[in-house]
Amino acid sequence: MTKLLMPYITGGVVAGWTAYLRAFEDAGADLIEVGLPFSDPTVDGPTIQEASDAALARGATPGSILAEVAADPVTIPLVASTYANLALRPGFGDALTAAGVTGLIVPDLPLDELDQLQVPGIAVSLLASPATPDDRLAEIGKRSQGFVYAVSVMGITGERDRLAPSAATLATRLKQITDLPILIGFGISSPEQAAEAAEVADGVIVGAAVMRRILDGASPATLGAFVGTLRAALDVR
């Protein structure tokens, strides 16, 4: 089975940011995670926090970001990610649907509070953590839609030197309780790490490593090339 590759981008981070979406698609991404920036991103590390601040400073709003997505569509599925304060606002699901977004990740909305989220027609993917006990993991497997987001490590988003051993353990546990694809995220920073994660999981999510390059001024072509190296590493196996 082909391994899935989902690069992340903070919506509105720079002018013309949707060009990165096309570059990701052309480079072989299977899905793209579009972050709708929140003022207080408690699950994110410094890189994505900086990107969120940059987008908000440019005046980006969920509405403006989704409008830009709708105006410049790609053909692969788009998964929005944001925080509960934005996702629980009335009309949020309709706004996603209108922009052609089909999936959603809300990292601070766990299983227990999920019933509050009203986004019909949107596949809500839940996060699983190395600390999640078995019974809860089973429930996450049942209620997650589209895929399960396996958080590789006890921590926040950000690049890391190596893949935490907890990533493979968690992916293995998840494979036993659900048939949904398991995507590993948090800390996947290089093609080598992507390949290593995909040995047990069905794919990877790459966020901070992408965003650091964008914040450093890399062009869509450069990012496309980086995503291409991730694609190649996943396909070599």
Place this chain on the structure above:
Amino acid sequence: MSSITVSPSTGVLGRFGQYGGRYIPESLIPACQAVAEAFAEAWADPGFRGSLSALLSAYAGRPTPLTPALRLSAELGVTVLLKREDLTHTGSHKINNVLGQALLARRMGRTRLIAETGAGMHGVATATAGALLGLPVKVFMGERDVERQAHNVFRMRLLGAEVIPVTTGSRTLKDATSEAMRHWVTDTDEAYYCVGSVIGPHPYPTMVREFQRVIGDEARRQCAAELASAVPDYVVACVGGGSNAAGTFAGFVDTSARLIGVEAEGGSGASHGALGVLHGFQSLFLQDEHGQIQEAHSIAAGLDYPGVGPEHAYLRDLGRARYVTVSDSEAIAAAVRMARAEGILPAIESAHALAWVARAAGTPDLPSGSTVLVTLSGRGDKDITTLIAEADL
């Protein structure tokens, strides 16, 4: 009104009406569940309650007095009684909660404490409890607060705590809280997150209120001894996250007393916030029309928070408590007035509560002849630099 009780149990998710809950990353769920279970067990254990009571009396200086503010009462035409949390060890009500949580951390086998702080009083209290119980302490504090509360920063370091300035966002309490949560997720096996107010994911709002209800319970007994009516007509406390108010109100929520929470004009979550989610709980937060949290601005670092504890939002909805706001300059004036009338320099946070009493006395909001209990949440020594700059003396 008198039928409302504030139960120690708020259900599995810790709901106060629609507020509260547990909006945290999956990685923190087991840690929060562990705290909830450990707290429920400890709170039901007479041994734990006894150890905490002993510490509160032998170490923290409880019970704190109820001081009639005679000259101020004469000036205002209302009877003002002050609940003197400023006289606790470390100088604020924060010590009540921290001793409880630090004992709980030790009972849970945790070896480190993490805290966030605004004015620094919760940080000082946590550093103190850490020193007392032999637990290393890491305190996250917004860079702006580090600057304006330099003395408390030094006190924390003197007590052996590591103070980590937070440079993100508004560089105040909101960002310190975010950073403390980010740090906690990396160290849930060893570290205990000692939350400083009635905020955060369940069980913190309930647990912190229970640790602070000693203020209200003592004041209730003291008022019964002091007042012919036994219960004051008004119970007033300042509200940032709202822990001193929650503890005070807990002692009076089942009485006829009118409960007044006084917020800073620039940090008025209960007065001007909208329903939202931040720092693990649903409540009322200052936010823009797109859902971005707005920065709070108060001369009192301890009130510089854009939201309010979930129980306050609930009490507001019920109509059981009323929330009002006071400006920076009113608070400064009230602090000076209290110092001159009573020889007590309150924390600028507490001065907000006094400022409302001074403004409302003799109006329909607080008719002449009323009896008013005001919680002095802390002492004003930490605010000297601010007073030098702001008070027109």
